[in-house]
Amino acid sequence: xxFCLFLLYKFNAEAYRERGKYMxxxxxxxxxxxxxxxxDFKRNQAIYLMAVPVLAYYILFHYAPMxxxxxxxxxxxxxxxxxxxxxxxxxxxxxxxxxxxxxxxxRNTLLINIYxxxxxxxxxxxxxxxxxxxxxxxxxxxxxxxxxxxxxxSIIVIxxxxxxxxxxxxLINDIISSFGGERSNLLTRPEMFRTVYISSGIWQxxxxxxxxxxxxxxxxxxxxxxxxxxxxxxxxKQMLNITIPxxxxxxxxxxxxxxxxxxxxxxxxxxxxxxxxxxxxxxVISSFVYRRGIIDASFSFASAVGLFxxxxxCCLIIAANKLSRRFSDTYLW
Amino acid sequence: xxxxxxxxxxxxxxxVLIVINLVGxxxxxxxxxxxxxxxxxxxxxxSTTATAxxxxxxTGNSLPIVKEPITLKYWVGFNGSALKxxxxxxxxxxxxxxxxxxxxxxxxxxxxxxxEKEQYQLMIASNDLTDIIEEYWNATYPGGPxxxxxxxxxxxxxxxxxxxxxNYKKLIAANKGVAxxxxxxxxxxxxxxxxxxxxxxxxxxxVFRKDWLDExxxxxxxxxxxxxxxxxxxxxxxxxxxxxxxxxxxxxxGSVIGAYGVGAWFYQVDNKVKxxxxxxxxxxxxxxxxxxxxxxxxxxxFATRDRKAEDAMAISGKAGAWVGNYGQRIDTxxxxxxxxxxxxxVAAPNPSLKPEDIPHFRQQDMPVSxxxxxxxxxxxxxxVEAVKWMDYHYGEEGSRLFNWGVEDLSYKMVNGKPEFxxxxxxxxxxxxxxxxxxxxxxxxxxxxxxxxxxxxxxxxTEIAREVWTKAINDYALPSTNMLPEESSEYSSIMSSxxxxxxxxxxxxxxxSEPLSKFDEYVNQVKKMNIERAIQLQQAALDRYNKK
Numbered sequence: 001x002x003f004c005l006f007l008l009y010k011f012n013a014e015a016y017r018e019r020g021k022y023m024x025x026x027x028x029x030x031x032x033x034x035x036x037x038x039x040d041f042k043r044n045q046a047i048y049l050m051a052v053p054v055l056a057y058y059i060l061f062h063y064a065p066m067x068x069x070x071x072x073x074x075x076x077x078x079x080x081x082x083x084x085x086x087x088x089x090x091x092x093x094x095x096x097x098x099x100x101x102x103x104x105x106x107r108n109t110l111l112i113n114i115y116x117x118x119x120x121x122x123x124x125x126x127x128x129x130x131x132x133x134x135x136x137x138x139x140x141x142x143x144x145x146x147x148x149x150x151x152x153x154s155i156i157v158i159x160x161x162x163x164x165x166x167x168x169x170x171l172i173n174d175i176i177s178s179f180g181g182e183r184s185n186l187l188t189r190p191e192m193f194r195t196v197y198i199s200s201g202i203w204q205x206x207x208x209x210x211x212x213x214x215x216x217x218x219x220x221x222x223x224x225x226x227x228x229x230x231x232x233x234x235x236x237k238q239m240l241n242i243t244i245p246x247x248x249x250x251x252x253x254x255x256x257x258x259x260x261x262x263x264x265x266x267x268x269x270x271x272x273x274x275x276x277x278x279x280x281x282x283x284v285i286s287s288f289v290y291r292r293g294i295i296d297a298s299f300s301f302a303s304a305v306g307l308f309x310x311x312x313x314c315c316l317i318i319a320a321n322k323l324s325r326r327f328s329d330t331y332l333w
Numbered sequence: 334x335x336x337x338x339x340x341x342x343x344x345x346x347x348x349v350l351i352v353i354n355l356v357g358x359x360x361x362x363x364x365x366x367x368x369x370x371x372x373x374x375x376x377x378x379x380s381t382t383a384t385a386x387x388x389x390x391x392t393g394n395s396l397p398i399v400k401e402p403i404t405l406k407y408w409v410g411f412n413g414s415a416l417k418x419x420x421x422x423x424x425x426x427x428x429x430x431x432x433x434x435x436x437x438x439x440x441x442x443x444x445x446x447x448x449e450k451e452q453y454q455l456m457i458a459s460n461d462l463t464d465i466i467e468e469y470w471n472a473t474y475p476g477g478p479x480x481x482x483x484x485x486x487x488x489x490x491x492x493x494x495x496x497x498x499x500n501y502k503k504l505i506a507a508n509k510g511v512a513x514x515x516x517x518x519x520x521x522x523x524x525x526x527x528x529x530x531x532x533x534x535x536x537x538x539x540v541f542r543k544d545w546l547d548e549x550x551x552x553x554x555x556x557x558x559x560x561x562x563x564x565x566x567x568x569x570x571x572x573x574x575x576x577x578x579x580x581x582x583x584x585x586x587g588s589v590i591g592a593y594g595v596g597a598w599f600y601q602v603d604n605k606v607k608x609x610x611x612x613x614x615x616x617x618x619x620x621x622x623x624x625x626x627x628x629x630x631x632x633x634x635f636a637t638r639d640r641k642a643e644d645a646m647a648i649s650g651k652a653g654a655w656v657g658n659y660g661q662r663i664d665t666x667x668x669x670x671x672x673x674x675x676x677x678x679v680a681a682p683n684p685s686l687k688p689e690d691i692p693h694f695r696q697q698d699m700p701v702s703x704x705x706x707x708x709x710x711x712x713x714x715x716x717v718e719a720v721k722w723m724d725y726h727y728g729e730e731g732s733r734l735f736n737w738g739v740e741d742l743s744y745k746m747v748n749g750k751p752e753f754x755x756x757x758x759x760x761x762x763x764x765x766x767x768x769x770x771x772x773x774x775x776x777x778x779x780x781x782x783x784x785x786x787x788x789x790x791x792x793x794t795e796i797a798r799e800v801w802t803k804a805i806n807d808y809a810l811p812s813t814n815m816l817p818e819e820s821s822e823y824s825s826i827m828s829s830x831x832x833x834x835x836x837x838x839x840x841x842x843x844x845s846e847p848l849s850k851f852d853e854y855v856n857q858v859k860k861m862n863i864e865r866a867i868q869l870q871q872a873a874l875d876r877y878n879k880k
Binding site for chain 1: 476
């Protein structure tokens with residue numbers, strides 16, 4: 001949400017800087033922003049009209065509700081409504097930061113996201129690259145279909161499967177014991193939680209995530225490959241020098257967007273898989289707030305935490321974009 | 334494909350997509366449907382001549398309540414047991430008969446089962462209130478009922494009950510227990526509750542495999558050390574998980590943990606509030622559980638086991654002991670068990686440490702249930718009629734309707750006392766009483782409950798009721814209320830403490846934390862300001878006792 005506001009400012013500022021080109025074209029007498037918009041509108045009416053529903057959607061569902069975020073600074077009570085509830089300033093934020101578990105849940109959220117990034121982000125890329133090397137088309141298509149399917153399975157079913165497989169007499173323990181290891185319920189061991197969470201996420205998302213990379217791969221000019229073959233490059237060198245640089249813009253764009261979700265972690269999968277024994281590593285910001293909400297319908301507290309999340313995420317994505325701007329020529333803005 | 338057809342196909346596809354989206358956006362009003370209710374035809378009852386038109390005039394308002402039919406919207410959680418026979422409470426014979434008698438039509442609005450609290454909060458936050466709301470276990474107004482009245486959501490019922498609810502008024506005046514639970518500390522009356530005036534037997538407690546006990550020559554255990562002996566014998570017999578411990582680490586209603594003189598949460602001794610998890614008795618409980626776990630007497634995966642898995646283990650013979658209520662964990666298992674002819678269950682009393690001790694905790698129904706509280710909101714345009722309608726639930730005719738159903742359909746009068754017919758006790762579809770009763774009567778709800786309104790008990794249940802009621806419940810906290818300012822402070826203290834306590838309880842039992850660290854953990858809880866939380870609970874208890 002804060003990110004949207006920031007983008008809006010940036011976008012308008014740049015457009016305003018370029019108003020000059022409208023003057024030089026000879027159209028319009030105004031140097032103001034409105035004038036520039038009016039000129040552009042006359043030129044491209046259809047396009048602006050097409051954008052109206054999209055704009056309306058964003059205004060109605062994303063910008064207008066931002067006003068509700070002020071309940072993070074109030075003691076919201078449904079009976080009094082947003083305006084009638086009293087102001088309490090930063091009380092909820094202080095409450096959150098002073099909480100005994102604050103550092104634990106912050107650390108867990110960041111760690112799960114960072115490990116997810118480290119392992120989960122390259123996985124679809126590697127998978128797409130591997131698929132790309134396949135020659136047998138029907139095998140390739142079968143593999144793609146089979147790997148897409150887990151994406152469509154509901155998270156509840158997935159977690160039921162996970163609980164079953166990680167049980168003391170479940171499938172995974174059968175495999176472990178056949179290798180001579182000791183059986184244990186994986187979901188009761190805090191050190192295993194991240195592994196279970198991230199690997200099941202990879203398994204579910206690898207097929208679907210590879211679609212966009214496969215699309216990018218198909219955009220690479222085959223002439224480059226031919227030229228490389230003539231120069232004597234083997235498959236591996238081709239991949240290093242052509243394929244990967246070819247999809248680099250896609251990778252970087254997706255990476256920047258991913259940075260904007262570093263502090264968010266949907267609580268559904270967490271609360272389905274965790275239990276008090278794994279709170280040390282499994283309890284994240286969203287699940288903690290969810291439990292807090294059960295004792296007392298803390299709308300204000302949840303909003304405060306949400307606002308905190310958004311602000312941090314916004315900073316992260318701006319930083320990622322700035323870095324990307326300096327070190328590569330792919331950037332979002 | 335010719336261009337014309339392609340265009341038409343596109344338009345049709347787009348329309349279908351839009352329609353699907355809009356359908357998905359509709360309000361989840363009656364989304365509790367999951368049952369194969371073939372009940373519509375059977376429930377079109379001929380109008381009974383017995384009571385239509387004649388009033389319950391001895392005490393109570395005259396029927397019908399209104400001359401012109403009106404409709405009231407009633408938000409109530411749908412009971413999971415009723416899913417198989419009803420889609421909506423309007424299909425229940427009792428409510429249909431009630432509509433005929435009172436002339437008021439009720440529009441039932443049910444949240445999806447399991448989402449009562451979320452849907453309740455959505456309704457309150459969006460101010461889209463129904464006329465009557467029935468609060469469910471944790472679907473209650475944040476900040477308490479006094480705040481609900483001062484915020485202008487709930488109607489303050491004192492004057493309405495005084496003038497238009499003679500039956501309910503009589504109940505409150507005649508029973509101090511009921512009065513204490515229906516009037517808040519601020520003196521507000523705000524709900525119509527599920528009132529049980531007569532004492533009921535306990536319906537939850539420990540259960541053991543009787544056939545194994547007989548085989549090993551043992552009696553149902555009464556003390557903790559007897560439990561240990563029995564469970565060890567089960568283990569030696571080859572049972573995988575002799576004791577199914579609840580995933581929280583302690584059973585319901587203070588069974589087993591009560592043997593050590595502490596509760597799992599807040600409790601009181603001589604009106605002084607204590608917090609179980611920091612007491613010495615709690616450490617003794619954890620030590621014993623840890624010992625049992627190490628020796629394999631407790632289900633190894635108890636922390637992640639859900640109810641369905643527990644049921645499967647109990648029925649298939651992988652477990653030998655558990656704690657629960659007789660409906661779900663004795664009768665249901667007995668009927669589901671098909672292979673083992675010797676399968677038999679017996680109830681054991683709540684254990685104590687020494688044979689002569691009596692545990693201070695057991696399951697006990699309160700005069701007014703903690704759930705099923707019907708409130709009338711300020712959005713109701715007919716508060717007087719709504720109050721009169723609710724009051725009918727507490728008169729003789731009305732409560733008979735809710736407890737027993739419709740005469741000649743679900744019950745018959747035998748020697749002046751009602752008895753269930755075969756439609757309820759021996760349902761042709763094979764459904765147990767727990768489920769089939771919803772077709773005709775209302776098992777749980779705001780009315781005057783007759784505890785004798787059950788089918789004849791099975792032998793095991795009779796034993797269970799007798800054995801479980803032996804303990805007393807004097808250490809339990811009554812249902813007290815906190816003041817709104819106190820409750821937000823209380824919740825912010827308790828949310829961290831609850832996380833720590835539930836974590837450490839499991840860790841101590843499993844052994845990943847040694848019990849030598851117990852004092853360290855108690856100090857941590859004290860640092861988290863448990864004393865203040867105990868103070869707040871004490872203040873609430875004192876106010877309750879003064880009433």
